């Protein structure tokens with residue numbers, strides 16, 4: 482999905498964009514990878530973990546730069562809520 | 574609990590299976606499906622699968638093969654004996670259970686009259702979309718879609734997007750497409766559909782079909798006009814797949830399985846009322862009529878992807894936990910659809926409001942957020958190309974619910 486939509490990632494480095502972005506929840510050893518090529522901006526993840534996932538004005542996904550470790554459970558739930566499985570979590 | 578049977582391998586059934594294992598269930602798990610296909614996702618069927626942007630392999634439900642279940646495919650469950658705790662299958666086999674997950678979803682509602690032998694389809698599964706594509710690839714260019722709910726509207730959009738010169742007429746007996754979403758959405762969809770070249774026949778009832786030999790040749794409207802058609806798609810809603818549960822002693826209001834707030838199936842009580850829940854049977858997905866999903870008028874059935882996923886997960890957890898430790902279903906409904914370049918999302922139950930307010934954006938620009946209120950209280954929100962703020966509405970809806978003293982109460 483997501484064909485024809487510009488993939489956007491506001492990565493940890495301001496101004497750098499890419500097809501996927503990675504966030505570490507260091508203390509709990511969780512790694513979040515969002516594949517913006519798959520993401521269709523459906524925003525289901527943002528309903529579950531709005532502190533981490535949100536949409537911009539063009540309905541592109543923005544991932545918070547530095548998610549708090551205590552959000553790990555909700556990040557995992559957000560990944561399950563994504564209809565196109567654009568969010569992968571490891572080490573949850 | 575040693576043996577769990579899941580009936581139905583759609584999203585709800587697969588999520589239930591995954592979740593049983595994730596919560597440590599290591600007993601025997603059997604999943605029964607009347608489809609031969611490996612489990613797959615339905616939302617892309619009317620969108621990217623029709624247009625060819627996604628293949629059949631792309632829409633397989635990930636994870637379905639991983640949870641160590643015994644799969645029975647291509648065989649329907651035909652009966653349930655709650656007393657003996659057995660599910661009866663079409664081939665005569667019986668599956669004993671300690672715990673049962675009912676996730677049989679729904680079928681497309683069939684046209685309630687006579688239809689020509691070929692050229693009239695409904696769309697619910699992969700097979701239906703294969704037939705649809707085969708008809709178009711075989712040269713059908715004059716297509717009539719009956720019903721402008723989200724399935725009909727998405728199909729009309731995808732067929733025009735194909736670029737094969739398919740002429741689509743969308744016929745809807747009510748005056749508005751996607752009328753369930755209320756507000757300005759219908760008008761925006763109608764405008765965008767017309768610009769894409771779709772002929773809209775709103776407020777037009779269908780009387781029946783004309784055949785040319787075995788094949789459909791036209792659609793006859795209530796006023797006698799006949800629309801030429803080489804292919805007709807009937808998209809008039811769905812029928813819950815509960816025929817096999819007749820006589821099982823479960824409460825089946827309007828054909829759905831009534832379940833309590835913790836997703837346990839309610840038995841048929843005396844006098845047609847829903848009675849006490851069966852502690853060994855949970856319900857999830859499109860087939861459910863859940864006490865926890867309600868408007869001021871009572872439970873509201875949902876036909877949403879996110880509901881099937883969330884109920885599948887919780888149903889499994891609650892089945893293992895048992896009724897006393899089970900959690901109530903607290904998910905805020907959410908839905909999306911897209912057609913003709915409009916990306917539409919909703920949270921809550923917008924169709925149940927009595928007042929709609931445009932709270933952001935502008936219908937003229939095809940970008941807006943509408944909030945739906947009932948007696949002054951937020952019941953849902955819909956966005957078109959502006960989904961950014963829906964998460965806030967979802968949070969507000971969650972709050973309204975948490976603060977709700979009596980279900981159905983009319984706090985202002």
Ligand SMILES: Cc1cc2nc3c(=O)[nH]c(=O)nc-3n(C[C@H](O)[C@H](O)[C@H](O)COP(=O)(O)OP(=O)(O)OC[C@H]3O[C@@H](n4cnc5c(N)ncnc54)[C@H](O)[C@@H]3O)c2cc1C
Pocket residue numbers: 580581582583584585586605606607608614615616617618619648649650651676677678679696697698724814817857858859860875876877878879881907908909910911
């Ligand atoms: C074409 C289409 C497009 C959609 N688009 C969207 C969308 O854009 N957004 C959205 O939110 N939702 C959408 N939905 C809705 C969403 O797909 C459903 O809510 C979801 O599929 C429900 O899952 P389920 O597991 O409850 O039911 P189903 O997916 O229907 O699965 C039930 C399974 O049980 C099987 N079964 C039935 N009876 C028996 C029996 N007696 N024995 C054995 N097996 C049986 C069925 O064959 C089926 O495989 C769409 C649905 C369709 C059909």
Ligand code: SF4
Pocket residue numbers: 515519520521522523524525526527534542562563564565566567568
């Ligand atoms: S739910 Fe999935 S598709 Fe939707 S915005 Fe989130 S990551 Fe993207």
